[in-house]
Amino acid sequence: MTLKNFFNCRILRNHEIIDEQLWVRNGKIIDPEKIFFDEKSTPDVKIDCGGLIIAPGFIDIQINGGYGVDFSHDTENIQEAVALVAGRIIENGVTSFCPTIVTSPVPVYRSILPKIQRTAGGSHGASILGIHVEGPFISPEKKGAHPPHCIREYSKGFDTVELAYGSFENISIVTLAPELLNSEEIIRKLVERHIIVSLGHSVADLNQGEEACRNGATLITHLFNAMLGFHHRDPGLVGLLTSEKIPKPIFYGLISDGIHTHPAAVRVAYKSHPDGVVLVTDAIAALGLADGQYHLGQLDVEVRGERAMLLGTDVLCGSTSNLNQCVQKFHKFTKCSKAFALEAASLHPAKALGIENHKGTLNYGADADFIFLNDDLHVQSTWIAGEKVFPSFS
Incomplete structure (x- = not known):
């Protein structure tokens, strides 16, 4: 020793x-x-x-791929794809991450979810802390870059979720829209399985968000993106940052790349609820590569400059920034201390996952x-x- x-x-x-x-x-x-x-x-x-x-090493709880691979598309070689990204993101200071699977057909979930297992990090790359499953139980109105034909409802309650995912063993986070019928039951049963429930891709109002938190939701997925905009009569999910009607303060993912979230919006979130900020990349296959065409799950993506959009549209679909860049920009945008900016990408995600006793510190x-x-x-x-x-x- x-x-x-x-x-x-x-x-x-x-x-x-x-x-x-x-x-x-x-x-x-x-x-x-x-x-x-x-x-x-x-x-x-x-x-x-x-x-x-x-x-402490950075922890990215929402990353779709990078360096030419997409976790929701490269299904036949998913273990190699995850290993490739794990081995490269250490260059950006990431020591642990949650590979993220976007809304996909049921056979995709059943094929790849059993294969992405929690793995300790080392010379081969960053630790895998479990999968972040983003969808398919989301709002069609706020689908963002998720394929509409794969979006599902809880037609058979929790049985629908079990039929979709097949296995929960490797899942750490599920993003869902809390306004969907039967979501109260779904949230409670996911939490019983020690899965973090995150609210996103949603048209939920504040009351629906608060009810979801009372049922066990503790996280918001990429704040401001793919949700109702803040309104002074009903602030929607954004209002959870200052809500007094939830059991404990919420955590929220924030893409501080200057594209997905305007610097002024980053400052609003930071000043409203600093302890909840969790910096994420939402990075796609283009991370670390040049402009061009890539995949995000079932869809084609075009990258021009720092903007990644669904091919032929102006719909943003993930980031090309790495987590080190997001930390630097968050520090610049908010003028917070260096210590706080670093903890927003280490201690805060560890707390959101409930692993702060041994990670992020x-x-x-x-x-x-x-x-x-x-x-x-x-x-x-x-x-x-x-x-x-x-x-x-x-």
């Missing part, structure tokens, strides 16, 4: 960036006091960090998944379980 000491660094802990060393053993962050006073040990390896910031006992960044919040290296995975050693 190699004992590693990271020195000459600033670490993010307890919402602050402080001058302190980091100690790692057996893939975990450890308390140095026990080393000095109980064990009287000395480090096996000392690593000079050159004054860089060490922060540098507290003692947590997994040693972390990143080195410069003062511009640009990722310099990525470490998983205390081992450097990017840049790889030559």
Whole structure:
């Protein structure tokens, strides 16, 4: 069990960036006091960090693919597709993620959901924290880039969900529209299976959103996108950010790429409910690649500049930004502290998933998944379980 000491660094802990060393053993962050006073040990390896910031690794809970593959389209080689993305997103500081499957035909769900299993990260790439299934139980009016012929209703209650997905074993998050008939039962039964229910692609009003939260929903999918716009007489799902009628504060995904969400809207969300923000990419197959044509599930996508649109339309359909870029833009848009911007992509998603005791933090006992960044919040290296995975050693 190699004992590693990271020195000459600033670490993010307890919402602050402080001058302190980091100690790692057996893939975990450890308390140095026990080393000095109980064990009287000395480090096996000392690593000079050159004054860089060490922060918890980023966690992306909504990513559709990247680097030429789409998780909802490349079904025959889904395990290879997920592994490819897992191995590349570490370049952007992502140490854990939830592969996202958009609204698809039932045979697609039944084929690929059993194959994307939770997997620990390492030199091969980021950890898989379970699947985010976005649809097919959404509003046709707010379908966004989801194929209308695949959208479904709960015609047979929860049996419809079981028939669609086939298996819940690998699912961590389900995005659904809470206004659909029978959604109260669906939400409760998903929560009973320890699945996070996220509200999105919806025309729900605030009352329907609040009822969904009372039934167990705890997250909003890509805030402002694919939902009713804020209105002063009924703010819709956006109103959940300040609602006093829900059991606990809501978390909300936010695509801070400057395209899906205007900088002013990012500031509104941040100032209204800062502790709930969870930065996501909603990245598609074009992530990391040039302009051109790609797939998003059943549909064709055209990428021009930083905008990804359904082919032949002006309908936005996911992002080409990576999570490091989203963190940098969120910091720029909101003028929040660097610590907060980093936690919005690490601690906050970990809390949304209920795994903050071992992910998204540098507290003692947590997994040693972390990143080195410069003062511009640009990722310099990525470490998983205390081992450097990017840049790889030559």
